[in-house]
Amino acid sequence: MSWKKLDKLSQLDQIKEESKGMPVVIFKHSTRCSISSMAWNRMERSWKAEDHDRLSAYFLDLIAHRDVSNAIVSEFGVAHASPQVIVIKDGQVVYDNSHMGINYREVVSIGA
Template sequence: MSWKKLASLSQIEQLKEESKEKPVVIFKHSTRCSISSMAWNRMERSWKAEDSERLSPYFLDLIAHREISNAIAEEFAVAHASPQVIVIRDGKAVYNNSHMGINYREIVSVES
């Protein structure tokens, strides 16, 4: 599984544009949180290669890049949580969930 790293504020505009072609999945991960690690592991085990054809996955280490997490919360009007998955389509958040509510099937079905 190859997630693109979100490491720059300028990438927010890029992923908004990218979301006009196919939905963008943002996984916000806290490297200090066991629940976040568990949710990340579940996503990694569930992700299928063909899903990368239909969805564009991004990974945000929010400990290293908290300012990006804050900007995402503001840009897409989604309250910050960790771990958190946000799906962006046509420049808008169309799905978000956090902690044990993160559901792979829901995430991949958002694009259809």
């Protein structure tokens, strides 16, 4: 899977617009956390090529881009967690889960 890097505050407006056409997945990853690495690995292994046509996916290194992570909290009204998957559809959060609660099937079912 080819995830787009989320590393600029300006991308949040782009994501809101993009989510009007298809759901957008944001994976917030802490490079310092083994649980985050495990959750990221599970998502990567599970992702299927056809899911790329139904969901747009962004990857946020929240250690390197804490400002973007904080802006997600403000912009979308979700409490911060790491790792965390947030799905935005029509500009609104429709899925939010973290740690071992991140469920690939739940995420891709939103784009079905």
